[in-house]
Amino acid sequence: MKKSIAFITLLSASLLFTACNTPQDDVITFSAMNTIMKIKTSGKGNAARKANQEVENAIVTLENLISTTKETSEVWKLNHNQGEMISVSADTVELATFSLKMAEESFGALNPCLYPVIKEWGFTTEEYKVPSPQVISELLNHTDYTKVKISENAISLEKDMMLDFGAVGKGYAGDRAICILREKGIESALLDLGGNIQVLGAKPDGSEWKIGIRNPWGGEAVAAVFVKDKAVVTSGGYERFFIDENGKKYIHIFNGETGYPVENDVSSVTIVCDSGLYADALSTTLVVLGKEKAIDFWKSHKDFDFIMLLEDKTLITTANLYYNHLQTIFPFTDMVVISDNN
Ligand code: AMP
Ligand code: MG
Numbered sequence: 220m221k222k223s224i225a226f227i228t229l230l231s232a233s234l235l236f237t238a239c240n241t242p243q244d245d246v247i248t249f250s251a252m253n254t255i256m257k258i259k260t261s262g263k264g265n266a267a268r269k270a271n272q273e274v275e276n277a278i279v280t281l282e283n284l285i286s287t288t289k290e291t292s293e294v295w296k297l298n299h300n301q302g303e304m305i306s307v308s309a310d311t312v313e314l315a316t317f318s319l320k321m322a323e324e325s326f327g328a329l330n331p332c333l334y335p336v337i338k339e340w341g342f343t344t345e346e347y348k349v350p351s352p353q354v355i356s357e358l359l360n361h362t363d364y365t366k367v368k369i370s371e372n373a374i375s376l377e378k379d380m381m382l383d384f385g386a387v388g389k390g391y392a393g394d395r396a397i398c399i400l401r402e403k404g405i406e407s408a409l410l411d412l413g414g415n416i417q418v419l420g421a422k423p424d425g426s427e428w429k430i431g432i433r434n435p436w437g438g439e440a441v442a443a444v445f446v447k448d449k450a451v452v453t454s455g456g457y458e459r460f461f462i463d464e465n466g467k468k469y470i471h472i473f474n475g476e477t478g479y480p481v482e483n484d485v486s487s488v489t490i491v492c493d494s495g496l497y498a499d500a501l502s503t504t505l506v507v508l509g510k511e512k513a514i515d516f517w518k519s520h521k522d523f524d525f526i527m528l529l530e531d532k533t534l535i536t537t538a539n540l541y542y543n544h545l546q547t548i549f550p551f552t553d554m555v556v557i558s559d560n561n
Pocket of ligand 2: 224386387454498499500501502503
C-alpha cells in the first residue's frame, strides 16, 4: 500500500513537473488605443498566460495616460490647460521628449502638436469635414512644437495647443510589452498591435518569424519579411481616410505645414528596426516626407530599414532588407534598392 502511494505521489509530481516545463502558448486579444491587439506568447507552464495578462494591464494603463479623448488622461489635462506646468508620469514625459526630438530631426514632418488641426477635420470623432482655409490657418498658429516645455516630471503647452501621441503610442506600448515579457522569462512572442507587429526572439522552433506586408491597394499580402527581435510597423493612408462629396480622398496623416492631409504618391511605409517606438514614429514620418526626402532621411540615419510602396506599384527598400529578409509576392512594376552607394 505504502509503495503504491509513493508511486502515485511520484507519478503526479513528475506529471506536474512536465506540465510546468512543457512550452505552452497563450493568445490574448483585447481592445486598446482604438485597435484590436493580439499577443501570442510561448512560455513554460502558465508563464505565458500570466505574462500576457500583465502586458494587457500595462497597455490599458498606458492608454489611460495618453488618450486624447479620455477626460481622465494626462494628455487630456495637458490639452485643456491654460499654459501652466502640469505634473505628469514618466511615460508621458518620455513620449513627449521623444516626439519632440523626432519633430526636430524630421524638420516638423512628425509633429505631435497637430491635434487641433486633426481634430477639426473630424479624425477623432469620425464626423469628417473639410474645414475652411481660414479655420485651418488659424489652428496652425497653435501647432508649434518648439513651444512645448518639458521639465523632469512636468509639461506645459501654450493655451490652445494640444499633444497627440497617435503616431507613436502603439510603438511605445509594444516596447513596454516586450520588456514585460522578457522580465517574465518569455523568449518567444508575436505582438500584433493593430498593424504594428513586434516580435520577441524567434519562433518557438527557432526559425525567424514571417511577417506579411499588407497590400495597401487591397488583396493578399504583397511581401513578407523574415525577422527575429524586431518591430515591423506600417503606416499608410489606407488605414484611415474619408472621401468627400467630390470623390477626393483625405487620409489621417497630416502635413503640418499646410494643415491638410498628406497628398503624395506613397501608399504605405513599413519600418523594420529594433525599437517599436522608433519604428512607429518613422513609419508616419516617411509617409509625410514622401519618396525623395524619405530616402535622404534614411541616408542620414541608417539605423532602420524600410519598405516604401508607391501608388504606381513601385517598391523601394533598403539593401539589407532586400538581400537578407524580404520575400516579394506582388508583381511590382519596379523594385528600387537603396544602399550607401545610390
Ligand atoms: P500612424 O498610424 O502611426 O501613422 O499614426 C497616425 C496618427 O498620428 C494619426 O491618426 C494622428 O493621430 C497622428 N498624426 C497624423 N499626422 C501626423 C504628423 N504629421 N505628425 C505626428 N502625428 C501625426
Ligand atoms: Mg506611426
